[in-house]
Amino acid sequence: MTTHPHPAGAPTDLDAVLAEAPAAAPSSAEGGEPACLLHRVCPSCGRLATGPAAGCCSRCGTELPE
Incomplete structure (x- = not known):
């Protein structure tokens, strides 16, 4: 598996990334x-x-349905 270094302070866990993401406003x-x-x-x-x-x-x- 390939790994990439993360910048200092960057979350490495997907849950942490999703928790920081702003919620989409309903349209x-x-x-x-x-x-x-x-x-x-x-x-x-x-x-x-x-x-x-x-x-x-x-x-x-x-013929189309009624």
Whole structure:
């Protein structure tokens, strides 16, 4: 195993490093489209329907679930 010298005062234990790391601030803008769009995803090709009232996929013509 290769070892590397650590500068004086530098923590050598992973737990010590993680304890000194600042906590990430939660982001209120995380995520993407809501899960309620799942019914608009074509089961055959995966394309997202362009409108909420679409009855079939505009790419492959497969009927979309209701």
